[in-house]
Amino acid sequence: MDAIERVADVLYTDAAGLPDAIENAEILLLWDFFSTALRDAWPRARALKWVHVAAAGVDTVLFDEFRGSEVVLTNAHGFFNGPIAEFVLAHILAHDKELHENRALQRAHEWQHRETRRTAGSTALIVGTGGIGRHIARLLRAVGLEVRGAGRRTSGDDPDFGRVVSSAALAEHVGWADNVVVVAPLTTETRGMIDAGVFEAMKASAHLISVGRGPLIDEAALLEALQTGSIAAASLDVFVTEPLPAANPLWDASGVTVSAHMSGDVVGWRDGLAEQFTSNVTRWLAGAELINVVDKHLGYVARAH
Amino acid sequence: MDAIERVADVLYTDAAGLPDAIENAEILLLWDFFSTALRDAWPRARALKWVHVAAAGVDTVLFDEFRGSEVVLTNAHGFFNGPIAEFVLAHILAHDKELHENRALQRAHEWQHRETRRTAGSTALIVGTGGIGRHIARLLRAVGLEVRGAGRRTSGDDPDFGRVVSSAALAEHVGWADNVVVVAPLTTETRGMIDAGVFEAMKASAHLISVGRGPLIDEAALLEALQTGSIAAASLDVFVTEPLPAANPLWDASGVTVSAHMSGDVVGWRDGLAEQFTSNVTRWLAGAELINVVDKHLGYVARAH
Incomplete structure (x- = not known):
């Protein structure tokens, strides 16, 4: 934060102190992406112009007042692409090669x-066609998997996925996949999208990999699917309760x-x-356009094309 | 074997029956690549013209009498490249992402x-520049690792490895590597090549992956290296005694x-x-050149270039 302290007045606070600290703040850097402190402090955020969330998922800050305001939201779009893609590949290979059984x-x-x-x-069907999903697709293709995406907009010739099927009709499409990778942003539409009907439609040998947000998955249905053998395996990094x-x-x-x-x-x-935040602060102070601006209605950084 | 039984007289035998069975055989398919039965039966192998070992490593059949004879040796060159490369990548990722600790x-x-x-x-330094080592190099490069090879012939512009260092001077080169992949063929020269001096020269954070033959590694020195923290981890699929x-x-x-x-x-x-053997039998009966002929003095299938 040294670089920022040289050019701006910086206050550090925890959740309890946020209502007081936010009073005159123009910029808020939110480090704990699970915190709901901003929602509580919102009425006092009169000077606020920009909130940066140091995470890819911004679901906890997308409350109606913020969404309807002029305050800009940015996130860590892009930063986690490579690491998460490697983590997904690690779990696919560990499962295929039975490393855990070994x-x-x-x-x-x-x-x-x-x-x-x-x-x-x-x-591999990758549910979520944002930056992370695309990076996963490219890495899996590099090692020889056949991939498809599932997203809001279908496509027959997507540059990363080839085919993108409708995430609103997942049960029609998951039966194709040996691996189902869940990395969609958590929104009203996606909450609970991996439900009993989706599990029933999956291969009995299927492997679910969950690296987005826990509530995308109906955990009771997942347990049932594992217990009845409706799917074979699940590598879970995120949960409804953490x-x-x-x-x-x-x-x-x-x-x-x-x-x-x-x-x-x-x-x-x-x-x-x-560094990602600092570089955006430099842009802000120079009056330049911020990068990684979240579309607050979509809930993620929209692609240029 | 149906296809072969239609065109040849086929005898099936275990190790004990081999001396009798081999008497009139022109072709021997050796399925158990650890068996030393051929050496014992050799004096009675008067009609033998071709031995096929259904494995990549042919170390157990390279006894002097066979080596000095006109009998052709083929192996499963190429068959295991893809699977072994995936297995190596699985272990590198599992280690990096701490899946076992999880x-x-x-x-x-x-x-x-x-x-x-x-x-x-x-x-990643890949010790062994044959078909499997090359396939490993390509897969690791596809996911973004920097690779080098270690082999008999050094090179500065190898198409798969970029740089190939001398496997006779491993201790000079292993200090560069986060991962050391051992996949050389087992020959008189390579036996025990990964010894105390090599372990001492490795990074304290290094990860050894052993998928060739157990005796390439001095297991006592490996244990010592692990116990003293001279290396961090070892993923072992082959051992001196199996x-x-x-x-x-x-x-x-x-x-x-x-x-x-x-x-x-x-x-x-x-x-x-x-299928690989059957296809070579078809070539043999047609008088065509066999593929995957092992250079019995090198101990592996030599590359064309």
């Missing part, structure tokens, strides 16, 4: 040769791997996010 | 956010993952290997 056998000192799956030639409560049955569900909302957080991520 | 935390129902490593931009004995300390060594010599064995591999 570790369980290793703990028992048990030598058990098995045949595992070829990843090249398998299929941290995942110790008593949640997903911890021990068959075929599930759990990680702690960390798919994009590679070494150095904090510095990288800070 | 599973350990999951068993304890423990939510622990951590920063993990970016894989793109990291480095199956790995239950009392072997590698099972529990810190940073080690063990699998049961299965890196290339994807679903359908047996059919694929059988």
Whole structure:
């Protein structure tokens, strides 16, 4: 923040202090993307012109008053693309090569040769066609998977996905996929989109990879799908409630791997996010156009084309 | 084998029956690549013209009498390239993204956010510049790793590796690598090549991935390197003694993952290997040149260029 402190008055605050601190602030950098403090402090945010959320998902700040205001919203669009794509590929390969089963056998000192799956030639449906979804598509294609996207706008010749099917009709399309990667932004339309009907339509051998936001998935339906064998595996990095409560049955569900909302957080991520904000502040002070401006009605940075 | 039984007299035998069965055989298909039965049966192999080993490594059949004879040797060159490359990438990503640590935390129902490593931009030295090593190099480059090869012949502009360093001077070159992938053929020259001196020269954060033959690595030196923190991790699919004995300390060594010599064995591999042999038999009967002929002095299929 040194660079910013040289050119602006900077106040640091936690959630409790935000209502007072926001009074004269023109710019708000929101570091904790799960915080609802802005909503509570909103009536006192009279000078506010720009909010930057240091995350890709901006669902917690999209309350009606902010959405309807002139205040600009930017986010960390682009920053997590590469790391999250690698995380998704790691889980697809770990599942195909049965690395988790190998570790369980290793703990028992048990030598058990098995045949595992070829990843090249398998299929992945990527639900979410924003920057992260596109980066995932390119990486998976680079290692030989066949990919499709699922988004709001369908396409037959998308440069990254080839085919984009309608995310409003997921149940019609998931049956094609060996891997279903969920990375859509969380909006009113997408909440709970991966529901019982979608799980029923998936292959029994299917592998769900969830790296967007927990509430995109109906977790009760997911548990049921795993227990009845309607799908085979789920690699989950995000959950409806985080941290995942110790008593949640997903911890021990068959075929599930759990990680702690960390798919994009590679070494150095904090510095990288800070640089991204600093560079936008420089633009702001120079009167230039901000980058990564979120369309507050869509809930994400809209593509230029 | 149906296709072959239609055009040739076929005898099936185990190791004990080989001395009798081989008496009039012109062609031998050796399925168990660890078997030393051919060496024992060799004096009675008077009609033998061609041996096919259904594996990439032919070390067990390269005894002096066979090597000095006119009998042709072919192998499964090429067949395992893709599967093994995927297996190597799976282990590199699993290590970088700490998937194994995540599973350990999951068993304890423990939510622990951590920063993990970016894989793109990291480095991999691939020891072994044959078909499998080259396929690994291409796959790792496709996901953004920087690669080098280590082989008998050095090069500054290899199409797959860019730079190939001398495998005779590994200790001079391993310090560059975040990942060291061992996939050389096992020959007199390569046996024990990954020794204490090589481990000492590796980065403390280095990850060894072993998918060639166990005896390429000095396992005592590997254990010592892991225990003293001279390297960080080892993903081992092959061992000096297989199956790995239950009392072997590698099972529990810190940073080690063990699998049961299965890196290339994807679903359908047996059919694929059988087709590869059948297609060579067709060539043989037509008097055409065999493919995948092993240079018995080098110990592998030499490249055309």
